[in-house]
Each structure stands twice: as C-alpha cells, then as structure tokens.
Amino acid sequence: MKTKWLALVFVLCGLFVLGACANSAGSTEDPEDYPSKKITYSIPFDPGGQSDVEARRQQPYLEEALGQSVVIQYKPGGGGSVGWTELVDKDPDGYFLSGMNIPHIILQPLSNDDTGYETEDIVPVAIVQATPIGIAVSKDSDINSLADLVEKAKANPGSVTAAGSGTYSGHHLAFLQLQDLAGVEMQYIPFDGAAPSVQAFLGGNTEVLFANSSDLVKYAKDMKILAIGSEETFKPLPDVPTIKAEGYDMTAGIDRGVAVPPGTDPAIIAKLEKAFLDILDEPGVMDEMYAEGFEPKKMGHDAAVEYIATKKEQYSRILEEVKGN
Amino acid sequence: MLEFLPDIISSLTNPINLLLMCAGVIAGIIVGALPGLTATMALALLLPFTFTMQADTSLITLGGLYIGGIYGGCISAILINTPGTPSAIATTFDGYPMTKKGKATQALIAAAVSSGIGGVIGGLALLFLTPLLATLALRFGPPEYFWIAMLGLTMIATLSSGSMLKGLMGGAVGLLISTIGISPVGGESRYTFGFSPLQAGLELIVILIAFFCIPEVIGMIESKIKQKKNKEVKKERGVARKLFFYIIKRPILVIRSSIIGIITGIIPGAGGNVAALLSYDAAVRFSKDKKEFGKGKVDGVVASEASNNAEVGGSLVPLLSLGIPGAPPAAIILGALMMQGIRPGPDLLEEHSGLVYTFLVAFIVANVVMLIFGLMGSRYVGKVISLPVYYLAPSIVFLTIVGSYAIRNNFLDVALMIGFGLLAYVMKKVGFNPAPIVLGLILGPIAERGLAQSMLMAKASGNTFELFFTRPISVVLIALCILSIVGPLLSTIFRSKSKIDEEIQG
Numbered sequence: 001m002k003t004k005w006l007a008l009v010f011v012l013c014g015l016f017v018l019g020a021c022a023n024s025a026g027s028t029e030d031p032e033d034y035p036s037k038k039i040t041y042s043i044p045f046d047p048g049g050q051s052d053v054e055a056r057r058q059q060p061y062l063e064e065a066l067g068q069s070v071v072i073q074y075k076p077g078g079g080g081s082v083g084w085t086e087l088v089d090k091d092p093d094g095y096f097l098s099g100m101n102i103p104h105i106i107l108q109p110l111s112n113d114d115t116g117y118e119t120e121d122i123v124p125v126a127i128v129q130a131t132p133i134g135i136a137v138s139k140d141s142d143i144n145s146l147a148d149l150v151e152k153a154k155a156n157p158g159s160v161t162a163a164g165s166g167t168y169s170g171h172h173l174a175f176l177q178l179q180d181l182a183g184v185e186m187q188y189i190p191f192d193g194a195a196p197s198v199q200a201f202l203g204g205n206t207e208v209l210f211a212n213s214s215d216l217v218k219y220a221k222d223m224k225i226l227a228i229g230s231e232e233t234f235k236p237l238p239d240v241p242t243i244k245a246e247g248y249d250m251t252a253g254i255d256r257g258v259a260v261p262p263g264t265d266p267a268i269i270a271k272l273e274k275a276f277l278d279i280l281d282e283p284g285v286m287d288e289m290y291a292e293g294f295e296p297k298k299m300g301h302d303a304a305v306e307y308i309a310t311k312k313e314q315y316s317r318i319l320e321e322v323k324g325n
Numbered sequence: 326m327l328e329f330l331p332d333i334i335s336s337l338t339n340p341i342n343l344l345l346m347c348a349g350v351i352a353g354i355i356v357g358a359l360p361g362l363t364a365t366m367a368l369a370l371l372l373p374f375t376f377t378m379q380a381d382t383s384l385i386t387l388g389g390l391y392i393g394g395i396y397g398g399c400i401s402a403i404l405i406n407t408p409g410t411p412s413a414i415a416t417t418f419d420g421y422p423m424t425k426k427g428k429a430t431q432a433l434i435a436a437a438v439s440s441g442i443g444g445v446i447g448g449l450a451l452l453f454l455t456p457l458l459a460t461l462a463l464r465f466g467p468p469e470y471f472w473i474a475m476l477g478l479t480m481i482a483t484l485s486s487g488s489m490l491k492g493l494m495g496g497a498v499g500l501l502i503s504t505i506g507i508s509p510v511g512g513e514s515r516y517t518f519g520f521s522p523l524q525a526g527l528e529l530i531v532i533l534i535a536f537f538c539i540p541e542v543i544g545m546i547e548s549k550i551k552q553k554k555n556k557e558v559k560k561e562r563g564v565a566r567k568l569f570f571y572i573i574k575r576p577i578l579v580i581r582s583s584i585i586g587i588i589t590g591i592i593p594g595a596g597g598n599v600a601a602l603l604s605y606d607a608a609v610r611f612s613k614d615k616k617e618f619g620k621g622k623v624d625g626v627v628a629s630e631a632s633n634n635a636e637v638g639g640s641l642v643p644l645l646s647l648g649i650p651g652a653p654p655a656a657i658i659l660g661a662l663m664m665q666g667i668r669p670g671p672d673l674l675e676e677h678s679g680l681v682y683t684f685l686v687a688f689i690v691a692n693v694v695m696l697i698f699g700l701m702g703s704r705y706v707g708k709v710i711s712l713p714v715y716y717l718a719p720s721i722v723f724l725t726i727v728g729s730y731a732i733r734n735n736f737l738d739v740a741l742m743i744g745f746g747l748l749a750y751v752m753k754k755v756g757f758n759p760a761p762i763v764l765g766l767i768l769g770p771i772a773e774r775g776l777a778q779s780m781l782m783a784k785a786s787g788n789t790f791e792l793f794f795t796r797p798i799s800v801v802l803i804a805l806c807i808l809s810i811v812g813p814l815l816s817t818i819f820r821s822k823s824k825i826d827e828e829i830q831g
Contacts, residue, residue: 046653047369048660056373056664074369075734077525078507082735085521112507112514116521161785167512187785189467189778190510192594199593199649203463205782218648218670292663
C-alpha cells in the first residue's frame with residue numbers, strides 16, 4: 001500500500017512542478033523598458049502551417065528589432081480557439097503574443113456559445129498578410145467563368161458541390177456570401193482544413209473549390225481559377241478577375257496578424273506594432289510573400305481594430321440569415 | 326533519374342550531410358522513444374535550424390529525424406507498453422508480452438530489422454512509383470475514407486482478445502469519446518459541457534498513454550507489493566542473426582505489411598497508427614496459429630513495425646507529387662521546403678528533380694542507418710526494464726506527465742491522462758482490453774467525416790447508393806469488410822461442425 005501512496009505523491013509533485021512552470025508570475029515594469037526578457041510567440045495551429053511559416057519569417061527580424069529572443073510555441077486545437085482562449089487569460093505584459101487569424105476570431109464566438117473568448121478580448125497589434133479566397137473549377141470543366149458557374153447553379157439548384165475548409169470557416173462564409181449575392185443554391189462540403197479540401201477537389205469529388213490564394217498559386221496549372229476575393233487584381237495571379245469585377249460586391253480572404261491579451265499597455269502595443277510592420281519593408285520580404293501566394297498587408301493596431309469590427313458586423317448578418325433559415 | 330547521379334553522389338558523400346543524417350536518426354530515435362514527444366514535435370523543433378542550411382542538407386536531416394522518430398516509438402511500446410508515437414500502438418500488442426517473457430532484446434531487434442526493411446521498401450516505392458501512387462491517392466474521396474474506417478473497425482474482432490461483447494463495447498466507448506469537440510461537419514461543439522478547452526477534443530497520444538501505460542505502471546507497483554520479481558532480460562548469443570533470418574524467411578509477412586503501410590501512407594488523414602493496426606490485423610488473419618498473437622509472437626512486432634516505417638515513405642508521396650502532406654510530420658517537411666523558397670506542388674519533381682532525387686536516395690540510406698543504430702542500441706536499451714520498480718515506475722509516471730503536457734502545451738491533457746488512466750486501470754480489471762477503445766478513438770473521426778461528407782455529396786447528386794456502393798475502391802473495401810466479418814464466423818461454424826462430425830464418427 002505504502003508504495004501506491006508514494007506513487008501518488010510522485011504524481012502530485014510532478015503536477016505542482018508543471019503548474020509552477022505554467023504560471024510564471026508577470027512582473028510590473030515600466031513600458032519604457034519593454035522588452036527586458038524573452039517573448040513567447042504562440043501559434044494556435046500545428047507547426048508547418050501558414051501561420052507557422054509566417055512566424056518563422058518574422059522571428060529573426062523581431063529578435064533584432066526588439067533586442068530579445070522570441071520563442072515560438074504551438075497551442076493547436078479547435079481551429080485556433082484553444083490558443084486564443086489561452087491568450088485572453090494571459091498577463092497583459094507584452095511577453096505573450098499570439099498569431100491571430102481573421103475571420104476565425106470573429107466566427108468562432110459567433111457560431112458557438114462555449115467558445116472561451118470574445119472577439120473584442122483579442123487585441124490586434126498588426127495585420128501583416130492575407131490570403132484572398134478564390135473560386136476554382138476543374139481544368140476540364142465546362143464552366144469558364146463565375147457567370148457560367150452561377151448559371152449552372154441556377155439551372156440545377158443544390159446539385160453543384162463545393163469543397164472548402166470547415167463549417168463556418170472563412171471559405172464557408174465566402175460560399176454563403178456568394179450564394180446570397182447571386183441568388184443561387186449550391187452544396188457546400190466542409191473538409192478538415194485547406195489541404196484535404198484541395199485533395200478531394202483534385203480527385204474529382206466536388207465540382208467547385210474554395211481555396212486560399214497560396215494553394216491556388218500552387219495548383220494554378222491544374223485548375224481553372226474563376227475569380228478571387230481580393231480588393232484589386234491579385235499580383236501573383238494577374239489574369240484572374242476579382243469577384244467584385246465579376247459583379248458580386250464582396251471580398252473574401254483570411255487575414256493573418258498578431259495579437260496581445262486585453263489590457264496591454266498602449267506603449268507596448270505601439271512598440272510591437274512598429275517591429276511587426278517594419279518587417280514588411282525589409283528587402284525581399286514582400287517578394288517572398290507574393291511568391292508564396294500571400295498578399296502583404298500593412299495594418300496597424302487602430303486600423304485592425306476597426307477592420308475587425310466592420311468584418312464582425314458583416315459576418316453576424318450573414319450568419320443570422322443562414323441560421324434564421 | 327540517372328542524369329542526377331553525380332548530384333546525388335556528391336551530396337551523399339558530403340561528410341556534413343552524412344553526419345547530420347546520423348545525428349537526425351539518433352535524435353529521432355530518442356525523441357520517438359519518449360512517450361508524448363512525437364516525430365512531429367522533433368521536426369518542428371529542428372525546423373528553425375534548417376533555415377540556414379543548404380536545401381539538400383536540410384531535407385536529409387529532417388528525413389533522418391522523421392525516420393528515427395517513427396522507429397523510436399517502438400522502444401517504449403516494447404519495454405513499457407506505451408507507444409512512444411501513435412504509430413507504435415500495434416507494436417505493444419506483442420512487443421510488451423515479449424518483454425514480460427524476458428524477450429525484450431529479441432523484440433527490439435525484430436523491430437529494428439523489420440523497421441529497416443519496411444522503411445527501405447517504402448523508400449523504393451517513393452523513388453520509383455511516386456507518379457502512380459499519386460493517382461491512387463487522389464482516388465480516395467469521402468466514401469473511401471468511410472469504408473476504410475469501417476474496415477478498421479472490423480478489427481475489433483481480432484483485438485478484443487477474449488470477450489467479443491466487451492470488445493464491441495470498448496469500440497463504442499472509443500467512438501463516443503472521439504466525438505468530443507467541434508464536429509467536423511456542422512461545426513457545433515459536442516460534449517464540452519460549456520468547458521471551452523474541450524472544444525479541441527481529446528488528444529490521441531494522451532489517451533494512448535492513459536490506456537496503455539498507466540494500468541501497466543499500477544500493475545508493476547502491485548506486483549512489487551506482492552513481491553513478484555520483474556523478469557530479467559535473458560542473454561542469448563547470435564540473436565540478431567537468428568531473428569534477421571527468421572524475418573527474411575517470411576517475405577510475405579514483410580512485403581504485405583509494407584504494402585499496407587505504403588497505401589495507408591499515401592492517403593492523407595490516415596497515418597502510421599492506422600497502417601500498423603491494419604497490417605497487424607492482416608498478420609493475425611493470415612497466420613496459422615492465431616492464438617499465439619497477443620501473447621508475445623515476433624510476427625506481430627514485425628507486421629506493425631514493417632508497416633509503420635513503410636508508411637513514412639508513403640506519406641511523402643502526396644507531398645512530393647501533389648504538395649499535400651500525407652501525415653503531420655510530412656506537413657513540417659512541407660514547411661521546411663517553403664522556408665527554403667521551394668514551393669511544393671505538382672511541379673516540384675520537374676523543377677527541383679536533382680534535389681528531390683537526392684532526398685529520396687538519402688531517405689533510403691537513412692533507413693539503413695536507422696537499422697544499424699537500432700541493432701546496436703537494442704542490446705543496451707533492453708536493460709532499462711531490469712531496473713528496480715521503485716526507480717522504474719516513478720520515472721515512467723514522470724515521463725508520461727511531461728509527455729502529456731508537451732504534446733499540446735496544455736495542462737488539461739495531464740488531468741485527462743490521469744483521469745482516463747485510472748479509468749483504464751479499472752476497465753482492465755473487469756476485462757476490457759484497451760485496444761478496441763483506442764481503435765474507436767482513432768477511426769471515429771475518419772468514419773464520421775467520410776460519412777457526413779458522402780451524405781452531402783449524395784444529397785447534391787441525388788444518388789446515395791451509387792456514391793457509397795459503386796466506386797471501385799469502395800467496392801474492394803466493402804468486400805474486405807465482408808470477408809473480415811464473415812470469415813471468422815464461417816471458420817467457427819466449419820470447425821464446430823467438423824467437431825460434431827468427429828463426435829458422431831467417434
């Protein structure tokens with residue numbers, strides 16, 4: 001029996017040690033001295049994804065600009081919600097940053113009541129890049145333009161299938177928005193992320209694909225890209241018209257940036273904002289982003305707060321319509 | 326390919342590349358052997374260091390690490406019944422019983438040899454069959470995923486050891502807990518009880534540790550209290566050579582396991598764990614002495630290890646040919662390529678043929694390196710379990726806690742591991758085998774996603790029957806399902822009949 005208790009004590013000791021590691025107390029320091037120790041940059045997704053690639057690109061520039069080491073850590077789960085729930089509970093001392101994706105941080109609290117954070121709790125530092133969402137069909141499809149697609153969907157309500165990432169993801173919302181604007185009905189098939197949806201589409205399982213620009217650039221030769229959700233012509237795909245130019249007043253994309261917990265000192269936010277935005281001016285960085293199919297964006301704290309608010313209003317409206325039906 | 330031979334040779338004879346390959350393999354084996362630290366994590370940690378390397382050096386190092394990591398998982402699976410990586414789950418079925426019989430070294434050597442052979446076969450397939458296999462990968466759509474999950478679930482029959490009813494109940498529990506979190510189709514939260522951290526669902530590795538390791542550790546302490554001594558590792562000469570020939574003499578077992586591994590690998594979404602389970606199941610079904618499996622039969626270890634290492638090669642097929650990673654570690658290699666300014670995609674093989682072929686040849690060499698290190702290490706690593714229980718048990722508990730936390734940097738996982746671990750102990754006491762539960766947990770999401778997506782596709786096309794029952798790969802999978810369910814029933818009926826005949830005649 002004694003040994004059993006010993007084992008239990010051992011387990012508990014282990015727990016306390018780890019608990020202590022997790023809650024290293026935040027110090028109160030003058031924002032002027034910030035940063036005076038290492039900064040944790042949390043990625044709410046698995047390593048190797050687009051958010052990770054972006055963080056890895058930023059890391060050396062950040063370390064140079066801030067004069068402190070920046071440690072990247074992963075907190076995947078729930079499409080990012082686990083990482084963002086952690087972020088809003090962290091000390092607002094500027095030593096814990098997290099990657100931030102729009103529309104994820106807007107759609108998750110809107111679609112599930114038990115999401116562990118509110119959109120407003122996530123304080124954006126900057127938005128640095130985006131992947132506009134494009135609409136594509138197979139290379140040998142009889143559809144040649146967005147107008148063709150709409151026509152086909154009108155003639156056969158509910159029978160045109162479209163692949164994209166999960167329900168209430170950016171892809172799904174773009175799909176719903178297009179359906180609404182064009183007055184058609186199609187069938188959305190959600191996949192577990194962008195890569196599986198591309199694979200299912202390439203295998204001929206769906207007729208249409210909603211995909212990030214980075215994937216479209218990669219597979220440009222294997223599919224017909226009908227339109228893209230950027231504001232203006234997307235540089236890496238100069239021949240593809242925007243959805244707007246095709247007559248539907250909408251933009252669609254995933255924006256990526258970085259955020260801090262609520263209550264962070266404005267001086268700290270300003271310092272971080274400058275460090276992140278300056279990276280875009282480093283020689284070669286923008287070209288690298290374009291080559292990978294990203295659209296560089298330079299949006300500071302204030303602009304980002306406003307942007308998120310506008311998007312939230314727009315998405316709430318679309319979701320209300322869908323859920324109202 | 327031959328025109329790239331000079332490139333390949335110059336890259337592979339570069340001492341730095343060779344050194345880093347060996348370092349990668351060794352680091353991979355160590356990380357893989359620690360429960361909770363996976364090949365994916367090791368690759369992610371190494372990724373920033375590869376940024377400054379040459380493209381070929383970076384890929385060779387990462388490839389070595391990946392191979393070592395998948396192999397390393399078998400060490401803890403064999404020694405302490407804890408799969409170091411999910412791929413090694415089927416290795417526990419016979420590997421740990423071997424250890425209990427004092428044959429840990431044999432199990433480790435068998436694992437090293439079969440991993441090496443499986444890995445080389447996977448590498449050769451990757452080198453020569455990539456374009457062919459890529460087309461096959463694209464043939465797997467939602468209905469095929471559904472049927473492959475169904476085929477996997479029929480394995481409950483093989484894995485329930487003892488009571489089929491308890492096996493089915495365990496499988497159902499596994500399927501049920503796999504639904505915790507945000508649903509893959511529909512997006513609503515399920516079984517979170519308003520507790521937001523549960524939105525991410527249960528992490529497979531945490532549950533693996535809980536169900537396989539914790540009951541064993543408690544059992545270890547119990548047997549210590551009852552003054553039972555742990556079996557010493559028996560010393561035997563020439564084991565490696567004997568086992569090597571034992572495995573070589575069973576080419577069908579090794580080749581079948583490798584083929585299952587490669588095919589499972591090319592299907593994105595089904596990883597080494599599914600590969601090893603399917604191949605173990607096949608080994609049991611085709612074997613003449615089925616009863617021996619689960620009690621420490623070398624063939625079980627061989628089937629599992631050959632297939633999960635062949636899967637590594639398979640998982641790189643869709644990455645190199647389509648730019649789609651076939652498994653989570655392959656996703657990190659994709660990240661590494663992007664950081665080198667190489668865009669993986671359908672054109673990779675054409676635009677960077679020299680680099681790709683160098684990587685592929687290095688990949689095969691790294692498997693041989695792994696085999697050598699594995700054989701050398703087996704002699705010493707096996708000694709770990711002869712440590713007294715009062716050192717061994719606490720160290721294992723410590724490792725499991727660190728591992729559970731590290732996998733997602735999440736404290737909740739430690740609590741879940743302890744909670745499910747105690748539950749697993751109680752369930753084992755009343756005769757539930759953990760394997761069907763974990764099987765349900767692994768296959769549940771694949772089955773659910775496949776079914777829901779297929780139903781949506783059927784809704785659009787208006788023909789459910791055609792979608793589920795007429796696609797060629799689906800038909801093959803359905804036939805395998807039926808065989809798998811009906812086969813054992815028929816043989817039981819046949820056997821009992823002949824018994825009755827004998828009785829009548831006698």
